[in-house]
Amino acid sequence: MQNFSYDHLSRFTYDMLTQIGCPESDAKIATEVLLSADLRGVDSHGVARLSGYVRLWEKGRINAQPKVRVTYETPSTAVVDGDSGLGLVVAPFAMKVAIEKAKNVGTGWVSVRNSNHYGIAGYHAMMALEQDMIGISLTNASPLVSPTFSKERLLGTNPISVAIPANEEPPFVADMATTTAANGKLEILQRKGLDTPTGWVQDKSGNPTTSANGVKDGGALLPLGGDREHGSHKGYALGAIVDIFSAVLSGANYGPWVPPFVAFLDPLPNLVGEGIGHFFGAMRVDAFRPADEFKSHMDNWIRRFRTAETTPGNDKVIIPGDPERELESVRMKDGIPLLEPVVKDLTQLGERFGVKF
């Protein structure tokens, strides 16, 4: 494990993206989105994925110079076609459209097709905060998850992020996969040779397993809840809603047809749409009540929950977004730790493209 400064990783990412042909403004925003994952501790969605994006570009599945555009709209809705661009570029574009609509009519809702992986969901939802808006960000993803009672992988980890502004308190920012555990946590256990808790994974026959290699060996991640008795039908329904809002509304691929992130797997034949799909929402807080009033009640909400009496062995109730924000300030100061294989991968990537890591 080595630490790298935000500026170092940021510069490398920007240089790599311009090297593959991204316009400067696109490279800038994509870098910021990608690195926000590293800062906030979602290491699996940060710079570790850069070579994955580049391989998709090499396969022709990512367009480095997309013409991202609104293809249909009403006063409060829009559909955006990402022209196969980086989701890291397409998503902020679409979220801005949602925010503009909210300025005009109170709320804005944008469904996106023909995009690619968009980094962490939370970045896009949080764009709404500085406008005193609630931000919502959803995306579908490569099928790795089996619905309750299904042996097949039909859904992605399909995250939900909701960001809500407060006044003196930091904002409430939920950002979560609709599975019991995200794939990144499996990778950590794999490296350590440890088993998973129950309810995270099933094997390729559809039986519960605690093998951290379960998904790699043809099994699947499980929806939040783990099994029927513990409410996995709810996690499945949430993942399904994310899929439908992101892709059936926009004309992207849904369910098992969502193209895989890894370049060595080809998309299925007979696709049902274009690329992967996202969904964004922005709601102006003062479309409901004066913003100051709302935000001071949010302060009260946050303080009441944060100071609640705790269960044995725990010292405080966590407000969604607290751990990520705290880590962000630590990593901005002390640097971002990268695992040895990631350092090697980035070094080799840089060498191939003449960019020094």
Next chain:
Amino acid sequence: MQNFSYDHLSRFTYDMLTQIGCPESDAKIATEVLLSADLRGVDSHGVARLSGYVRLWEKGRINAQPKVRVTYETPSTAVVDGDSGLGLVVAPFAMKVAIEKAKNVGTGWVSVRNSNHYGIAGYHAMMALEQDMIGISLTNASPLVSPTFSKERLLGTNPISVAIPANEEPPFVADMATTTAANGKLEILQRKGLDTPTGWVQDKSGNPTTSANGVKDGGALLPLGGDREHGSHKGYALGAIVDIFSAVLSGANYGPWVPPFVAFLDPLPNLVGEGIGHFFGAMRVDAFRPADEFKSHMDNWIRRFRTAETTPGNDKVIIPGDPERELESVRMKDGIPLLEPVVKDLTQLGERFGVKF
């Protein structure tokens, strides 16, 4: 257990509601909402609750003749004041406002304060379906749930319902508490003298328990996920989002201040808002793409999932809404089964008000 016809229970409910002073049109819609829970198998939210509503009316906490009104609006949003009316009346009013807004600007979003328990979330979401809209329905509720690491009860079972139209297939209708299990399931286990699975309940010291009496004895229901390792911070975040959308946006009570449903418990002093809160959304499908196109892709989505290969011992993957719809047609034909204590309670209720059960 005795079976009663839908018409019998419907007539009794309507008569009781007019007897306490509800206008005829309010009694009619409230009866339809309440009974839809019995038809769809959410027995804890149906006619078994009628005497609970009446007791709240007797305490002066439910207004039988409310002036429900929009107090603030933008083209895509509104705030509704329920004037302490039955949620069973206030919620359909507010959902209609959301639908009208969606007709005009693509989507409509309504947050409600000063209301009471609104029956099953799904009824209201499903109102959008016949307009070719996606319906969303959320509500907060009496605090029975402890966030991850909290010993205190700070949230209700805060359900999420999302209804999505299809073409030849029946609609997709998710309707779920954001807890591992709803309170009604605990009651069933209590009657049978059985323990709960892990992850449903904690005791009053904040330790995990499998006692079905755990909540009654001062403990709490747990957020979907059950514990941190199984993702309870996600269920907690979902319940929190429902609470904030329903109450902090509208000016209703939130968190531990939500007034209890049972009339023998008084609301807390120093309330932070008025009554309980709901949140509704309606999105016109053709505000994104032609409705026929959307609905035929929904058919394809539903068929692909329903016919997926299953895990051992299961014969099909269930689409959210399937079990409730199937039960509804059985119960419409064969009647609605009521437990002996419920029959007795309704009989006595009728006697008190001169309405024959």
